[in-house]
Amino acid sequence: MSPDPDIKLAEHLFTALRDASTDGKGVTRDAYGQGEQTAHTIISNCAKELGLLVNIDGSGNLYLTLPGKDRSRPMRMTGSHLDSVPVGGNFDGAAGVIAGLAVLAGWRAAGYVPAVDVTVMGIRAEESTWFPYSYLGSKAAFGLVDNTVLDLRRADTGRTLRDHMVDLGLDPGRFGRPALNAEGIDRFIELHIEQGPKLVNAKVPVGIVTGIRGSFRYRDMRWLGKYAHSGAVDRRDRSDAVRAAAVWMAGIDAEWEALDEAGEDLVVTVGKLATNPTEHAFSKVAGELDCCIDVRSISEEVLDRYDQILRAKASTVCQRTATKVEFGQKTGSRPALMHPGLVGLLGAYASTRGINAMDMPSGAGHDAAVFANLGVKTAMIFVRNEHGSHNPDEAMALDDFALAARLLADGLADDR
Amino acid sequence: MSPDPDIKLAEHLFTALRDASTDGKGVTRDAYGQGEQTAHTIISNCAKELGLLVNIDGSGNLYLTLPGKDRSRPMRMTGSHLDSVPVGGNFDGAAGVIAGLAVLAGWRAAGYVPAVDVTVMGIRAEESTWFPYSYLGSKAAFGLVDNTVLDLRRADTGRTLRDHMVDLGLDPGRFGRPALNAEGIDRFIELHIEQGPKLVNAKVPVGIVTGIRGSFRYRDMRWLGKYAHSGAVDRRDRSDAVRAAAVWMAGIDAEWEALDEAGEDLVVTVGKLATNPTEHAFSKVAGELDCCIDVRSISEEVLDRYDQILRAKASTVCQRTATKVEFGQKTGSRPALMHPGLVGLLGAYASTRGINAMDMPSGAGHDAAVFANLGVKTAMIFVRNEHGSHNPDEAMALDDFALAARLLADGLADDR
Missing domain, CATH: 3.40.630.10 (Zn peptidases)
Incomplete structure (x- = not known):
């Protein structure tokens, strides 16, 4: 030896x-x-x-x-x-x-x-x-x-x-x-x-x-709503970027939980999140939210499936909340x-x-x-x-x- | 005249x-x-x-x-x-x-x-x-x-x-x-x-x-988790401040929707939200998230009820996600x-x-x-x-x- x-x-x-x-x-x-x-x-x-x-x-x-x-x-x-x-x-x-x-x-x-x-x-x-x-x-x-x-x-x-x-x-x-x-x-x-x-x-x-x-990432996601007065605009008239992102994150979290409990290998992380510091205020509905998401799995099939879930959920949330989402560029790496x-x-x-x-x-x-x-x-x-x-x-x-x-x-x- | x-x-x-x-x-x-x-x-x-x-x-x-x-x-x-x-x-x-x-x-x-x-x-x-x-x-x-x-x-x-x-x-x-x-x-x-x-x-x-x-506000809420590697730490071992805040926000949003549909006067806004820019990364589970919340109603009773909902939901989420939350000082104004x-x-x-x-x-x-x-x-x-x-x-x-x-x-x- x-x-x-x-x-x-x-x-x-x-x-x-x-x-x-x-x-x-x-x-x-x-x-x-x-x-x-x-x-x-x-x-x-x-x-x-x-x-x-x-x-x-x-x-x-x-x-x-x-x-x-x-x-x-x-x-x-x-x-x-x-x-x-x-x-x-x-x-x-x-x-x-x-x-x-x-x-x-x-x-x-x-x-x-x-x-x-x-x-x-x-x-x-x-x-x-x-x-x-x-x-x-x-x-x-x-x-x-x-x-x-x-x-x-x-x-x-x-x-x-x-x-x-x-x-x-x-x-x-x-x-x-x-x-x-x-x-x-x-x-x-x-x-x-x-x-x-x-x-x-x-x-x-x-x-x-x-x-x-392996992984895929959207490093520059943006949720787009419309800035508005936090007291004067009722629920049905809002396009709240924070609310949209939160409902989306909670939705994909529930999907992750289900996959995790089914024994699939998967981790999901939104590590960065911010409203626009030059425009946000506690008394304004947020018109913008930037975030990123990092998704990893040993299985390429699970990565692909979860990517589709992310997009489908986002689309539903945007419709429900009158907001838009931009996923931005997708990067990542293959499992090995x-x-x-x-x-x-x-x-x-x-x-x-x-x-x-x-x-x-x-x-x-x-x-x-x-x-x-x-x-x-x-x-x-x-x-x-x-x-x-x-x-x-x-x-x-x-x-x-x-x-x-x-x-x-x-x-x-x-x-x- | x-x-x-x-x-x-x-x-x-x-x-x-x-x-x-x-x-x-x-x-x-x-x-x-x-x-x-x-x-x-x-x-x-x-x-x-x-x-x-x-x-x-x-x-x-x-x-x-x-x-x-x-x-x-x-x-x-x-x-x-x-x-x-x-x-x-x-x-x-x-x-x-x-x-x-x-x-x-x-x-x-x-x-x-x-x-x-x-x-x-x-x-x-x-x-x-x-x-x-x-x-x-x-x-x-x-x-x-x-x-x-x-x-x-x-x-x-x-x-x-x-x-x-x-x-x-x-x-x-x-x-x-x-x-x-x-x-x-x-x-x-x-x-x-x-x-x-x-x-x-x-x-x-x-x-x-x-x-x-009238209104009540928590202007300096903090969600506290633990920074960790976004790929190496599995779901059950995480204390993810972003995930906790998102699940909480989605939960109180559902409660707001129910009150709104029941005809109660209420608007709820998280207008500012941010992970810590000096420590966050797309490849880190977030250990901190700062946010604020502004809640308004013509009814003091509805304000009090919703405040209790906020706190109860936060407590449940913290238990589920191994995180902590600090609501900070409460400010606000009476309906008139x-x-x-x-x-x-x-x-x-x-x-x-x-x-x-x-x-x-x-x-x-x-x-x-x-x-x-x-x-x-x-x-x-x-x-x-x-x-x-x-x-x-x-x-x-x-x-x-x-x-x-x-x-x-x-x-x-x-x-x-």
């Missing part, structure tokens, strides 16, 4: 990343911004000190490679993303890159040379709260995006991806040039904190992912199944090592879905984590991380 | 007010701010040119008086407020002050002297979207507010009423000193645009108000009945003059409610107005205004 990962190094890197990207309340590593870039620099410098090969592709993704005995054969890959949501936690994404680096550092220190190249990837822009595009960095690495994405605007700055790349000294003209192809990759194993409470509730430190939920052989292999290693691990689906999306949907043999290892993710309270114990990194090393070293 | 109001002067004043308080899109006459103050100055200057007595009370309300034959007897009053909502229309409030001035100008030009003093009041801060207090100016004129209101903060600036008074050169130490008492007022007739569509729908130019809806004798008198004059007028309740609150609830003989005259109020599209025809002002003159001149 392969040598142990360097957990001391991992601990040092977690601290360095946190210190460099703190925003006072949590960490903010903005995609294609200074926060993410600082993380790339810290990881890249560490890899250079370890004597790994360091490459950056045209899209700004980072590759840290320990050369194997046979450099001509397809490589084994691991890694994750280095951005975070605004006011997020320190582990979501970064744990997967640091785990890969800890594995290679441990191997290098022990003089262990893998059979083929092993590459840790530091992926750009996975958190699509910045740029409205799922898996921007990993898709760009495979050449799966076209140039129009350079015109996408970052939600907080309103500036384009092109401008943000220039800020970082990256050449937008090279964005999206293929740096990876599926045939050149033997396997991809992504380590990530669990973002839900399943492992915590089950008191199990490590999860082995069987599949990743993990490779059963690789899942089984990781389970077998966990068993051999005496690591308590359980199989589970991933509710959140991950770059691993891009690899899997291209036919790469893909797996994911989850680390138990309290308080969820996308918030400053993420809490992953280093002991749990060490067990997961141990399993990652086994998965990358295995020569079968 | 008394001489005609000076409608040319009214037209001139409407234009002057609009020009002085335009915000590009509508008009903004901010309470105890420059917008309202400019309106007071324009009206006050005009009254001085007409030779009326001009007084300002400790709270900044304006009084324009045409002395009557017997100055010792209780005066007759008219008037309305001179502030507007943000991005509001030009007629809401101002029409009532301008109508009063047009009546006195017409009388003065014709050498007509009323039996007793007739006073037009320019009232401060009726639009409680600025300071969260119903009928601030008129209540202050009657000495009905205590000094704590000086600490109220204006919604847009966050600064106190005290500070805003100082800005205008008004002495906060004199705020709320009684300038009026019910015994000294023979009658109060407020002219106002209708803020709903009833007159437009009925094709009638003038309304005679029978009663004014107009004086049947005065209502009948105005109806009789309309009939005599051949003015097409209809009796109707007022959905919106008005300063007239303060006078009525103190026992002053009170009435209101509505002017037909398209597109509602509290928005830049208010559209009152000057011909309709002239009919209503004519009726106001009759109501103020009548010596019975």
Whole structure:
């Protein structure tokens, strides 16, 4: 079996990343911004000190490679993303890159040379709260995006991806040039904190992912009514955007409840909602309401069915309330199944090592879905984590991380 | 019968007010701010040119008086407020002050002297979207507010009423000193645009108000859940503030529908709604949602009943969704009945003059409610107005205004 990962190094890197990207309340590593870039620099410098090969592709993704005995054969890959949501936690994404680096550092220190190249990837822009595009960095690495994405605007700055790349000294003209192809990759194993409470509730430190939920989103929905006096206009004469949206949300919530109770895999979230602050008042019927909706499932059929429910309910509500709705652009990602052989292999290693691990689906999306949907043999290892993710309270114990990194090393070293 | 109001002067004043308080899109006459103050100055200057007595009370309300034959007897009053909502229309409030001035100008030009003093009041801060207090100016004129209101903060600036008074050169130490008492007022007739569509729908130019809806408001409601990853946390593990608020709003909407169909007088408005822009994301379950609710009815019993419904539904929803709700402070105003004798008198004059007028309740609150609830003989005259109020599209025809002002003159001149 392969040598142990360097957990001391991992601990040092977690601290360095946190210190460099703190925003006072949590960490903010903005995609294609200074926060993410600082993380790339810290990881890249560490890899250079370890004597790994360091490459950056045209899209700004980072590759840290320990050369194997046979450099001509397809490589084994691991890694994750280095951005975070605004006011997020320190582990979501970064744990997967640091785990890969800890594995290679441990191997290098022990003089262990893998059979083929092993590459840790530091992926750009996975958190699509910045740029409205799922898996921007990993898709760009495979050449799966076209140039129009350079015109996408970052939600907080309103500036384009092109401008943000220039800020970082990256050449937008090279964005999206293929740096990876599926045939050149033997396997991809992504380590990530669990973002839900399943492992915590089950008191199990490590999860082995069987599949990743796909999604669809309407990020810019608008409900349109008519502003009116809140006292002087009776119920039948109103076009109330808030009332319409509320009745719609309650209606689709009841449908979700029914599907959930029927055992279908589905989560539905309206995470942002606002009347227009320049026109609303407590004494005005609202003429506008902006919101977004994020729908995820392991099943494409359920996603399609629920999309039809959203639209049918909206249409009924608009008729009943004399309002209009604009769904706006639909974005999303396909569900992805993990490779059963690789899942089984990781389970077998966990068993051999005496690591308590359980199989589970991933509710959140991950770059691993891009690899899997291209036919790469893909797996994911989850680390138990309290308080969820996308918030400053993420809490992953280093002991749990060490067990997961141990399993990652086994998965990358295995020569079968 | 008394001489005609000076409608040319009214037209001139409407234009002057609009020009002085335009915000590009509508008009903004901010309470105890420059917008309202400019309106007071324009009206006050005009009254001085007409030779009326001009007084300002400790709270900044304006009084324009045409002395009557017997100055010792209780005066007759008219008037309305001179502030507007943000991005509001030009007629809401101002029409009532301008109508009063047009009546006195017409009388003065014709050498007509009323039996007793007739006073037009320019009232401060009726639009409680600025300071969260119903009928601030008129209540202050009657000495009905205590000094704590000086600490109220204006919604847009966050600064106190005290500070805003100082800005205008008004002495906060004199705020709320009684300038009026019910015994000294023979009658109060407020002219106002209708803020709903009833007159437009009925094709009638003038309304005679029978009663004014009271209200209760929770201006600072908060729904509290727990931020979480939108993909990784399943339905049963969520505390979703948006979902809770939506289910609640839909629930109380169904109750409103039932009461409405049962013939109860009630309007319910959630005019402002927002997740926290510094923490929300399309990929996060929302942990916070701020909203407000405004509930109005002509019946205090219905208001009380609906308040209990709001609270009971919220409690059920919180249990079902693992969320919390904070209703915050409750504010509001009592319903007010107009004086049947005065209502009948105005109806009789309309009939005599051949003015097409209809009796109707007022959905919106008005300063007239303060006078009525103190026992002053009170009435209101509505002017037909398209597109509602509290928005830049208010559209009152000057011909309709002239009919209503004519009726106001009759109501103020009548010596019975």
